[in-house]
Amino acid sequence: MTKKTKYIFITGGVMSGLGKGILTVSVGKLLQAQGYTIEPLKIDPYLNIDAGTMNPIEHGEVFVLDDGGEVDMDLGNYERFLDLSLSRKNNLTTGKIYKHVIDKERKGDYLGKTVQIIPHITCAIQNWITSLGKDKDFVLIEVGGTVGDIESIPFLEAARELSVTDDVYFIHLVLVPTLDVVGEQKTKPAQHSVRTLGEIGIKPNMVVCRSKRPLEARTRKKLALFCAVKEEKIISDHDSNIYELPLILKEQKVAEKILANLNMKHNGSELKDWKAFVSNLKCTDRKITIAMTGKYMQLHDSYVSINEALDHARAKFRCDIDIKFIETTDIENKTINIKDALKDIDALIVPGGFGSRGTEGKIECIKYARENNIPFLGLCLGFQLACVEFARDVCGLKDAASTEISPDTNNPVIDIMEEQKKIDSMGATMRLGAYPAVLKKGTFIEKLYGTEKVSERHRHRYEVNNRYVPTIENKGLFFSGKSPDGNLMEFLELPEHPYFVATQAHPELKSKPLNPHPLFLGLVNAAIEKKKSS
Numbered sequence: 001m002t003k004k005t006k007y008i009f010i011t012g013g014v015m016s017g018l019g020k021g022i023l024t025v026s027v028g029k030l031l032q033a034q035g036y037t038i039e040p041l042k043i044d045p046y047l048n049i050d051a052g053t054m055n056p057i058e059h060g061e062v063f064v065l066d067d068g069g070e071v072d073m074d075l076g077n078y079e080r081f082l083d084l085s086l087s088r089k090n091n092l093t094t095g096k097i098y099k100h101v102i103d104k105e106r107k108g109d110y111l112g113k114t115v116q117i118i119p120h121i122t123c124a125i126q127n128w129i130t131s132l133g134k135d136k137d138f139v140l141i142e143v144g145g146t147v148g149d150i151e152s153i154p155f156l157e158a159a160r161e162l163s164v165t166d167d168v169y170f171i172h173l174v175l176v177p178t179l180d181v182v183g184e185q186k187t188k189p190a191q192h193s194v195r196t197l198g199e200i201g202i203k204p205n206m207v208v209c210r211s212k213r214p215l216e217a218r219t220r221k222k223l224a225l226f227c228a229v230k231e232e233k234i235i236s237d238h239d240s241n242i243y244e245l246p247l248i249l250k251e252q253k254v255a256e257k258i259l260a261n262l263n264m265k266h267n268g269s270e271l272k273d274w275k276a277f278v279s280n281l282k283c284t285d286r287k288i289t290i291a292m293t294g295k296y297m298q299l300h301d302s303y304v305s306i307n308e309a310l311d312h313a314r315a316k317f318r319c320d321i322d323i324k325f326i327e328t329t330d331i332e333n334k335t336i337n338i339k340d341a342l343k344d345i346d347a348l349i350v351p352g353g354f355g356s357r358g359t360e361g362k363i364e365c366i367k368y369a370r371e372n373n374i375p376f377l378g379l380c381l382g383f384q385l386a387c388v389e390f391a392r393d394v395c396g397l398k399d400a401a402s403t404e405i406s407p408d409t410n411n412p413v414i415d416i417m418e419e420q421k422k423i424d425s426m427g428a429t430m431r432l433g434a435y436p437a438v439l440k441k442g443t444f445i446e447k448l449y450g451t452e453k454v455s456e457r458h459r460h461r462y463e464v465n466n467r468y469v470p471t472i473e474n475k476g477l478f479f480s481g482k483s484p485d486g487n488l489m490e491f492l493e494l495p496e497h498p499y500f501v502a503t504q505a506h507p508e509l510k511s512k513p514l515n516p517h518p519l520f521l522g523l524v525n526a527a528i529e530k531k532k533s534s
């Protein structure tokens with residue numbers, strides 16, 4: 001018998017950035033803990049087909065899935081909280097749904113008909129959602145944007161239509177601000193937002209209130225009255241670490257309330273491991289400092305998966321991490337010298353990136369870490385620049401470079417991949433998604449992973465130029481992991497150094513709270529050791 005799937009829509013009101021994604025997965029986590037199967041869907045009401053062409057400053061990190069989908073960074077939280085491996089079907093954009101309908105129109109699938117937003121786009125949205133939920137207990141749908149935006153109307157209309165035929169539960173997330181002068185939690189913005197949702201024909205079953213401090217009893221009462229939602233369904237989502245939200249919601253019996261409404265059984269759940277992880281995160285017995293280079297440092301969201309991977313690793317060691325952001329253009333233009341920039345750090349991460357700005361400063365940082373035995377982890381561009389630095393400084397190829405940065409260099413140690421040369425469009429054309437690699441037995445990295453066969457996610461156009469591999473390896477930098485055919489260099493290490501590890505991949509995308517990534521565990525461990533000895 002096929003399951004009767006239930007649909008939970010999470011909408012947001014008042015303003016963006018309230019944490020709808022975290023709320024979505026926290027609800028998912030609680031239902032999962034009750035033994036139910038979950039399929040999450042993020043709806044992004046923009047016209048881009050995917051997030052791949054967006055700037056991290058504007059939109060945050062581009063998250064990459066196993067199947068190569070370049071998606072909204074919320075999908076990273078979906079995978080981290082729910083311990084799932086998702087596909088590009090789990091991220092729907094206005095661009096994707098319109099393209100789908102317009103392609104069908106061109107094929108003649110609607111022959112003779114006028115193709116319209118209602119019913120054709122809204123039906124296509126419903127079909128997307130229902131086919132995603134096949135054989136699952138729940139589809140959790142996060143509707144991006146804020147209720148009242150023009151862009152989200154077709155999606156909300158589709159949700160309303162689905163609620164006529166299927167079991168649908170609506171959760172609306174609102175902001176409940178506190179005015180400093182009066183110190184009182186204000187409900188008016190939330191009231192307006194629930195009213196706007198009502199105009200579209202949706203009445204929320206539950207209202208979740210984002211606030212600085214726990215919701216006060218009188219605020220809850222007032223909201224219940226004005227939003228016509230029972231007091232017990234007005235939920236507090238007060239400021240906390242993101243990983244704490246499932247526990248905050250659990251205390252308020254959120255899963256039980258949803259399940260009761262949908263006539264489903266609840267079995268009780270513990271979330272024991274999760275609780276332990278959250279308490280370890282709060283543990284600050286010791287502290288290390290990790291420097292991270294980059295050029296999108298204004299925004300924490302640009303490198304969110306790295307920050308999360310570090311959190312997962314530090315919880316294991318019950319250790320706090322101070323991340324020191326290094327704007328490498330400051331090193332290039334000598335606003336700060338390298339010694340001062342990297343003073344008192346216990347490790348260095350050089351993350352992925354595109355374009356030339358700041359790269360010479362990053363190379364200087366890598367050289368400093370290599371020469372001063374500072375634990376180093378290079379990710380994608382960081383891996384490429386570690387090769388460039390070594391080729392220049394140790395192999396004596398003074399003009400070694402990546403052709404992404406210096407197209408006319410005489411020593412293109414990093415060069416564009418062969419298949420990339422034919423590509424003339426920017427969307428979804430990089431080497432994307434999970435690829436296997438084989439680690440050489442007995443190498444430092446193989447020991448970290450504890451296995452020879454690994455699979456990591458990628459997002460790049462450039463690679464190590466194999467012509468230079470013998471020169472580099474003769475001088476001691478070792479490519480410990482390669483693609484199964486041996487053609488692509490995937491991992492490198494520097495024996496004799498306490499921790500000099502880099503990869504062409506993005507291992508941060510696969511780290512999970514209860515299963516931290518070995519390369520990040522290794523880095524944090526090495527940083528702790530360094531701190532002990534200094």
Ligand code: GLN
Pocket residue numbers: 351352353354355379380381382404459460461462463
């Ligand atoms: N810009 C480099 C490339 O395209 C690195 C990409 C990255 O760091 N994700 O190969």
